[in-house]
Amino acid sequence: MAGWVDRRRDHGGIIFFDLRDTSGLVQVVVDPEQLPAARDLKMEYTVSVAGTVRVRPEGTKNSEMATGEVEVVAGEVQVLSSADALPFMINDRIEIDERIRLQYRYLDLRRPRMAANLRARSSAVRAMRQTLDDLGFLEIETPTLIRSTPEGARDMLVPSRLSKGTFYALPQSPQLFKQLLMVGGVDRYYQIARCYRDEDLRSDRQLEFTQLDIEGAFWGQEGVLDTLEQVIVSVVQQARDVELSRPFPRLTYADSMARYGTDKPDLRFGMEIIDLGEAVANSGFRTFSGALEAGGVVRGINAGRLGLSRSGLDGLVARAQELGAGGLVWMVVEDDGSLRSPVAKFLSDLEMSDIASRITASPGDTLLIAADQAKVVGRVLGQLRLDLGRPRGHDDLSFLWVVDFPVFEETEGGDLAPAHHPFTSPVSVSEMRDNPREAVSKAYDLVLNGSELGSGSVRIHDPEVQKQVFEVLGISDREAESRFGWFVKALRYGTPPHAGFAVGIDRLLAILQGEQSIRDVIPFPKTQTGTDPLTESPTRVDDFQLIELGIDLRPDVRAALSGEKDD
RNA sequence: GGGGGCGUGGUGAAGUCUGGAGUUCACGCCGGCCUGUCAAGCCGGAGGUCGCGAGUUCAAAUCUCGUCGUCCCCGCCA
Structure with a gap:
């Protein structure tokens, strides 16, 4: 077998190391009396190992490891190449700065995840x-x-x-x-x-x-x-x-925009945008009726049981404003089904119960309502929906x-x-x-x-x-x-x-x-500024290359470059 | 073009808000001990221009300004 020395555990009288190749890890056992060179093995040396695969002795099996039932007793270990001390360790345990990863991408790609x-x-x-x-x-x-x-x-x-x-x-x-x-x-x-x-x-x-x-x-x-x-x-x-x-x-584009506020909806969760225009069409609450009269819409989402404090709810309002909304109306459904909201006093009982039924509100739910042009309402509620409901990873597709x-x-x-x-x-x-x-x-x-x-x-x-x-x-x-x-x-x-x-x-x-x-x-991607820290591209080119192409750099560009160190 | 986060021995972090000796932790590295470990363990050691440059101050990793790098986002991506 051949591969990289992943980890080494030197007990003096017995040495273990994990041999890693593209297919995974296996533990190698070495008797240093027999193979003294094994004492000098270090991480990421490439080695070839000749030996016997055997079931591990009782009590030393490792259920955490795919090959933990067995080990290789080395008869011969040959170092194919040595390795300098590494800039970072080859494992998935810590998040290394991405610039360093890209600079040593060939090492980064050895990490199991990559x-x-x-x-x-x-x-x-x-x-x-x-x-x-x-x-x-x-x-x-x-x-x-x-x-x-x-x-x-x-x-x-x-x-x-x-x-x-x-x-x-x-x-x-x-x-x-x-x-x-x-x-x-x-x-x-x-x-x-x-x-x-x-x-x-x-x-x-x-x-x-x-x-x-x-x-x-x-x-x-x-x-x-x-x-x-x-x-x-x-x-x-x-x-x-x-x-x-x-x-x-x-979904049609129009449906998607109306129900999710985006043309790329995440359907792993509900929290659909519901139109409430009919419920508040003649409302005395000018924020709602005014938006409708101006050709806009009144729509809301049921964000579920958020359990937010007053300052948490205010945070949502601030977030909505950051997204371009004039404001955001929140309502929390009480145990008796009534709605607690800063604007409750402006809405009739009928309007509130109509809103609650259209948006299928249950006790404990937080309702978020925006009134503006359809485009703005869609953007704001669509983003709040993602903020509040989007699953973390991608376990479901x-x-x-x-x-x-x-x-x-x-x-x-x-x-x-x-x-x-x-x-x-x-x-x-x-x-x-x-x-x-x-x-x-x-x-x-x-x-x-x-x-x-x-x-x-x-x-x-x-x-x-x-x-x-x-x-x-x-x-x-x-x-x-x-x-x-x-x-x-x-x-x-x-x-x-x-x-x-x-x-x-x-x-x-x-x-x-x-x-x-x-x-x-992507094995060799660029940074956000379009550079590759490994090869240090892009670079300047020799003047004769430019001449051959009939190209001259603009004087201002040339001046800016001459301020830098030459490559 | 714009907004925000981050930058501290090789790596990852704490310290920065509230200025007081480069202080701390884990991994790695070097040396030593160790025959069943698997993130081995134990003992000892080396290693830092706190990204860079100005400024404030008796004193700056810490405060201010600028700058560079990187990440996230807006613009942009028919």
Whole structure:
């Protein structure tokens, strides 16, 4: 056997050490009289051991250890390589500063938790490939040096040496290429695709990330969702040994926003948002009636038995205000069913009992009610719902589809902005044109435990429709021609109706592995400032490299850099 | 672009609020003892520019300002 020395227990006359390899640990027993070199073994030396496996003597078995029934009596131990004193210990017992972990990622990856994440990721991807291969999909690669199409996220740019002054972009997704594959007669495509978006990082966002990208021709939403469900079921079977039931639940976007205040609801718990408008429509309490008259809503959640003190309740009000609400009304249900609240005196008995019955209040429950524009109320109650009800880890898995996304989203300023990419098929072009705020597109998201795992849509396959969509999205003919002319042209040569999806593999694995950050399921991630402490990228490059590319740094950038130490 | 948390021997923490000698704990490291441990145990030892720079003060890990790094979040992510 060969592996790493995990821990050593030297008793003088007898030495034990745990030998670790990718499959786990086993205890090795050494008689130092026979093998004096064993006295010099230290943590993380790599060694090979020849010896006899035997059942441990009675009374020395270790039930905590998978291999605790047996041990290896070493006949020979050979040191394959030694190891310096470690910057941190290879175990899961303490949380080491993440910068140090990344700086010594090769050691961090030896920790059982990280090693398990790597293995889980590998088997998840294998399950994806297996399922899609069985369904007749082709795995096809698309280029990573592509044309920049300044839409959506910021592109990562790569300067061209052969055409100085011009740039490739790294793909934000294989979107247009997979659609070209459909035109090209590939009717079932998938790819484990690396994607790049030059935006600020978060615990669930990296500059580069990996998607399971799929697309199919002569099918629509139902075909896509059915296929994706089979893939997810298979991955979860692998990762959790759990058989998910199908089909996954579905919510429309409108329902999701109304009931959960978000387009990615966490359905592991209830605490739904309930509309109370009818209960307080004619209320003398101006906060409620005024909001309704202004076209807003009055909605609430039953947060259950919080048992909060007055200051705890005030904390919720402060939290609501921080989220943009003017205020928050709390009510606590007394044993006799009456409501205790600072605003009780403004509400009639009928109004209060109506509220209590609509929100199905029981004694001890805390009710939280907000009155404002629907968007604000949704955001505030949706977030309070998560604050108060969200389970800690990810022991349960709650997948769902959110369907019927709108074509446009309203920005904070009240403007309309496209909710998806401009190749998404609207349900009706005329509806999109005439009633843009209500128009629905054939777009859908996959949500797991309150996280958006991915999205997809039925694509536009008619070049005329595509033209009209550009127009409605405010992209002029000339602009559309120069940016996407090459693509729209392709649609003119007999394009099959097609639809697809992309699943964020990093996010899926993070949740399946119970990790807070996707960095823990990515072997070599970047820090929040986009740097890699191990290789110290990104770095400056030699001037001649820039010259070769026809690039000069801006004077202000150069000045800022010369203030730093040269590399 | 903005808000917040953190930064103390190699690692993890306590000390910071309320200034008074680099003080403490666990792991690791070095040396010694030890034949059934498994986070082995016991004895001894080394190891720190309290991220960095200014300021306040008789005195700063501790207070103030700036700065760097990192994490979380808002913006951003079609």
